[in-house]
Amino acid sequence: MxxxxxxxxxxxxxxxxxxxxxxxxxxxxxxxxxxxxxxxxxxxxxxxxxxxxxxxxxxxxxxxxxxxxxxxxxxxxxxxxxxxxxxxxxxxxxxxxxxxxxxxxxxxxxxxxxxxxxxxxxxxxxxxxxxxxxxxxxxxxxxxxxxxxxxxxxxxxxxxxxxxxxxxxxxxxxxxxxxxxxxxxxxxxxxxxxxxxxxxxxxxxxxxxxxFPLKKPKKETPTEEHTILKIYIGNKILVRKRPDTGLLAGLFELIDLPGTLSHSEVENWLCENLLSDDSAFAEESDSAVSADIRVIGNARHIFSHLKWNMLGYEIHIDSKAGSSADTEAVKKIAAKTKKLGKLVGPKEYASLAFASAIRAYR
Ligand code: SF4
Missing domain, CATH: 1.10.340.30 (Hypothetical protein; domain 2)
Known part of the structure; x- marks a missing residue:
């Protein structure tokens, strides 16, 4: 040798x-x-x-x-x-x-x-x-x-x-x-x-x-579909921490929903979880808040045993006219995010350790 x-x-x-x-x-x-x-x-x-x-x-x-x-x-x-x-x-x-x-x-x-x-x-x-x-x-x-x-x-x-x-x-x-x-x-x-x-x-x-060495026949790697929502409320972003055990344990992530959701399915999810109805999506409406949904693209992440195919959306929820009544309405929406995760400002957002799987959407 x-x-x-x-x-x-x-x-x-x-x-x-x-x-x-x-x-x-x-x-x-x-x-x-x-x-x-x-x-x-x-x-x-x-x-x-x-x-x-x-x-x-x-x-x-x-x-x-x-x-x-x-x-x-x-x-x-x-x-x-x-x-x-x-x-x-x-x-x-x-x-x-x-x-x-x-x-x-x-x-x-x-x-x-x-x-x-x-x-x-x-x-x-x-x-x-x-x-x-x-x-x-x-x-x-x-x-x-x-x-x-x-x-x-x-x-x-x-x-x-x-x-x-x-x-x-x-x-x-x-x-x-x-x-x-x-x-x-x-x-x-x-x-x-x-x-x-x-x-x-x-x-x-x-x-x-x-x-040499012998090759083991490869098993098909299972694939999961995910929809990732990057939700801004005012200038804050909604994040959540993954559980302490399991895949990507303890890391931060954006809102991650199973399946590939269409634009209207994302609207429905927002209405069920944050907005009281769909009036925020219409420009000509009396709603005190506006909600804008944009596709930010597809991404893929390969773990050792699993593949994720992801579709990302960026969502901006804000007050429409900036009056104090409108700002109150946005605050009420922000209060509802507590059950989903936490809202963080840009500085805290930059300091968090995120799962690399969602790097494309950071
Ligand atoms: S198989 Fe590997 S160890 Fe053998 S000669 Fe080629 S490079 Fe060298």
């Missing part, structure tokens, strides 16, 4: 978390990199470390502030786990991450891969960090017809990596596998002609690189 390390030392990516590495910074970068591309993490990592430079500052943080810094990275359970993990480290390990995988794995949010990555990269402990890249490379190297998601595959690859990992530079070895998997031994069209392992790779010698 020496050619792999030599290749890594010459070609490794110059990433911020590889400079001035500490156990804490390794943990934060590994958490951010789970399910997220390197290019996306580059912006978030320095901001997060600056605001929360150690476990103790993160343990004391407010969830809303952490979520705001995390906004756009997705999979917010990782941010929540980092907070829980930081509290655990402060309570059980005097504010410092422990060295061995056996102890690291007790920390909320740290699984076998991350424990291996932290122990090897930050403490030079020779333990594997087996992720999807590593499984793909080893299946190809040894022409192993294994399904990546199966536990037996993980165990098989773990024991093979354990035999290969050097006592010197174990962290570099694990990172070399990560870089090789991201840059050279990619899922489709691996670049075998420039791979440092080409001469010893069974899949390459057989000319069957893409046959």
């Amino acid at each position: 020496m050619p792999l390390l030599s290749w890594f030392w010459e070609n490794h990516r110059d990433l911020p978390w590889r400079k001035d590495r500490t156990p804490y910074s390794t943990w934060i970068s590994e958490a951010m990199l789970q399910q997220t591309r390197v290019a996306t993490v580059l912006d978030y990592y320095p901001r997060f470390l600056k605001r929360f430079p150690d476990p103790s500052s993160l343990a004391k943080a407010k969830e809303d502030e952490v979520f705001k810094l995390w906004e756009g990275l997705g999979y917010y359970s990782r941010a929540r786990n980092l907070m829980k993990g930081a509290a655990y480290i402060c309570e059980h390990f005097e504010g410092k991450l422990p060295e061995t995988p056996d102890l690291l794995i007790h920390i909320p949010g740290i699984g076998p891969y991350m424990a291996g990555a932290i122990a090897s990269q930050a403490f030079d402990v020779p333990v594997p960090a087996v992720d999807g890249n590593c499984i793909r490379i080893y299946c190809r190297l040894h022409a192993l017809p294994l399904v990546p998601s199966e536990k037996s595959t993980y165990n098989e690859i773990y024991s093979r990596v354990e035999k290969d990992i050097p006592k010197d530079n174990p962290g570099d070895f694990n990172e070399a596998l990560m870089d090789l998997g991201s840059l050279i031994c990619t899922p489709k069209s691996p670049r075998c002609s420039i791979c440092p392992l080409a001469d010893s790779c069974s899949a390459n010698l057989l000319g069957k690189q893409e046959d």
Whole structure:
């Protein structure tokens, strides 16, 4: 495996978390990199470390502030786990991450891969960090017809990596596998002609690189239709916080209704929930308030297990003539929003952590 390390030392990516590495910074970068591309993490990592430079500052943080810094990275359970993990480290390990995988794995949010990555990269402990890249490379190297998601595959690859990992530079070895998997031994069209392992790779010698590992037949991802309403009442916007558990837990969102609602169905919903009748929609009416509904477009968000197709509307409800009676009428409508969420001004709106699924409508 020496050619792999030599290749890594010459070609490794110059990433911020590889400079001035500490156990804490390794943990934060590994958490951010789970399910997220390197290019996306580059912006978030320095901001997060600056605001929360150690476990103790993160343990004391407010969830809303952490979520705001995390906004756009997705999979917010990782941010929540980092907070829980930081509290655990402060309570059980005097504010410092422990060295061995056996102890690291007790920390909320740290699984076998991350424990291996932290122990090897930050403490030079020779333990594997087996992720999807590593499984793909080893299946190809040894022409192993294994399904990546199966536990037996993980165990098989773990024991093979354990035999290969050097006592010197174990962290570099694990990172070399990560870089090789991201840059050279990619899922489709691996670049075998420039791979440092080409001469010893069974899949390459057989000319069957893409046959390994085995592919599991894909299940159709379920799709949900949503209608998103961005409702302005005067200059305030109606938002609501999602429940503390489940999809996008604890994040803010706009009004989200099931199904794809037509313009007239949105009018009906407004009449049932905020306006007393439909006179606000007519220009020539005695209504003290006006309501304007505009389509702001379609958007789609793909979660790991679910797709959302969304149609967004922007709605402006305001007083018609600006007289005090008209303003009173708008205040009555604003009072009705309490059962739906809360009204916030532009400054507070900008400070809230929103579900990235509705980013198109922010
Ligand atoms: S030779 Fe090709 S298939 Fe084998 S490890 Fe290298 S890139 Fe992957």
